[in-house]
Amino acid sequence: MKQHLTLAVAVTLGLGLVSAGVASAQIGGARGPDEEPLAMDASLILGHVADDGKLRGFIFTGEPAEQIEHGNPGSRILFVNNCKGETTSTGAAGCRITRGGTNNSINNVSTIASGNLTAYSGSTTTWNSIVNCVRQTYAPFGITVTDVNPGAVPHFEAMAAGRPTEIGFPNGVAGVAPYSCGVINNAITFSFLNLNPNDVNDACWTIAQESAHAFGLAHEMLAADPMTYITNPPQKRFQDQSACIGTSGCCQPQGECQCGPTTQNSVQKLLGIFGPSNPTPPTIVIETPTNNSQVTPGFVVRATVTDDQGVQSVQLIIDGSPIATLQSPPFAFNAPADLAEGTHTVTIRALDTLNSEGTASVTVIVGEPCTTSSQCGGNDLVCVDGRCVPGMNTPGGLGSSCDSPDECLSGVCATKDGENRCVEDCDPAADGCPDGFSCLSNGAGGGLCWPGGGGCLGCSTDGGGSPDPTLPIGAGLLVAAVLVRRRRRAA
Ligand SMILES: [Zn+2]
Known part of the structure; x- marks a missing residue:
């Protein structure tokens, strides 16, 4: 018919x-x-x-x-x-x-x-x-x-x-x-x-x-x-x-x-x-894992990718090696189950329909959560809130001296009592810092591991809470001004 x-x-x-x-x-x-x-x-x-x-x-x-x-x-x-x-x-x-x-x-x-x-x-x-x-x-x-x-x-x-x-x-x-x-x-x-x-x-x-x-x-x-x-x-x-x-x-x-x-x-x-199009690279948000998180092998990587021209492909790359590519959402991947323990760079690379490229990266630590530094296997690794991080004898490690956040592996350089040291985020309630360190308040609801104990990092003496009475007047304010956090290694 x-x-x-x-x-x-x-x-x-x-x-x-x-x-x-x-x-x-x-x-x-x-x-x-x-x-x-x-x-x-x-x-x-x-x-x-x-x-x-x-x-x-x-x-x-x-x-x-x-x-x-x-x-x-x-x-x-x-x-x-x-x-x-x-x-x-x-x-x-x-x-x-x-x-x-x-x-x-x-x-x-x-x-x-x-x-x-x-x-x-x-x-x-x-x-x-x-x-x-x-x-x-x-x-x-x-x-x-x-x-x-x-x-x-x-x-x-x-x-x-x-x-x-x-x-x-x-x-x-x-x-x-x-x-x-x-x-x-x-x-x-x-x-x-x-x-x-x-x-x-x-x-x-x-x-x-x-x-x-x-x-x-x-x-x-x-x-x-x-x-x-x-x-x-x-x-x-x-x-x-x-x-x-x-x-x-x-x-x-x-x-x-x-x-x-x-x-x-x-x-x-x-x-x-x-005329030609005006290409803009895709916008990438890695939703999981979060930067510097502890993950187990085979962990899920999930990203939101948007682009005005349309997304052509989204690729998972770990430590520079391509793992998998998807052409349509949801952009969710499993990392390889045999990824070695330690620190890895997780990168999402996206192309739009005009081959404009965008990338975003986070750092993760593969391994079972630690409870003590001895579980971190030596090499100056210490356990902070369940994750193994480099310690004081490693340049930029926890507790090492610093003049700027770029010198710290954690990206955070704090000042207290005239000393500048690399610190790591910690949960004040859990007090998960290694031996010889205390989880001091950061003045914003969180904590930072600091050698020794007592006091407060990054908080004002005239604020609420319980400022360290041993700190000289004004030291808290000074700390607040000097606590410098650089964005962690995320492209
Ligand atoms: Zn026609």
Whole structure:
């Protein structure tokens, strides 16, 4: 049945093609109420049914178009609209399109169509994949692809929903766009996704081609480019390569070259309009483990990674060696079960769709929690709150003298009674400092291990609590000023 319908469309459109080149501005027949389907004259659609049974055409509208060369497009937003957030004139979920002489994506006025376009019928998961694909397709260029309605902000719009017959086109038309040899600001293009709602590559191809028609891009004979009519490969991206304009050969059929040029480089054409994208590296937050935490082998590494262009991949690296890579969230990994005891650097490296790289790292200590320093295996390691850390005989170790936090392995250099020493965080309630050390208040609810006992680090003598009466007046304030903490080794 589909074949039959496709054939009928092919015949209709094939006949119409002859007149398409000179059909500018002659759109539609008798005009009904604004929201009735327009009963398009299919002969005005330029394009043909490809070997996948689909027509991704455009209508030469002859409306004013901006000829932009490294210029200033009217918008840098492409809104991919599944019409789920809008209502038709019958109150159903869908887009209500009225016909007018000028495209206006803000209030759904189209120069080529009218009627009620039913909301996209596929799943949210598939929709998100389609939007992500369109985003990746346009990622090299200075235009943002979004499925969040920009409201009254000027934008290009790719409606991706419904069926062609709902807004006046014959069945078998997979997509259609206004076309005017340049950029049509505020244009609405149509990709009829409900014909085939679950094919991500097919939907992405159609949306990319129709939206680019409104930027003045013609059909071309390069199979890997979304402007093509050639089915394989199924995944299309704009190609930085000159190709013949046409759907069935160079300038074939004839109307394809009506804008003048006979070849097209889609990447250079889009760069000329929008310029290159402005890549920003992904933002990475390592949620677990926390920096300097004690972990057991096989521990979980979990990160949140966000990026305006979309995240391409997230990689776990431990001590410089790649462990695993994920392409989609949740970004959670298990560290190797055979990771040796001791200190390790856990790094998350993320790439966005433009290969901009971001990294973040934390330091962890693998091993069973210690209760005494003797369990730390010598080498001047001492036990602090269940973790083994370097001791006083190691440069930068706990209790060694320091002049700045950079000298301390813990990143904290504290001052008390005129002495500067490297300290480690501790829990005052647990008093988990090694022999010869006390967990002194840090003045902020936590504690720091300090050689000997008594007093308070980093707290003011006129504050609450119980300041050390042996401290000279002002020493507490001095300590508060001198306790310097550098950010721990986290990139
Ligand atoms: Zn097309």
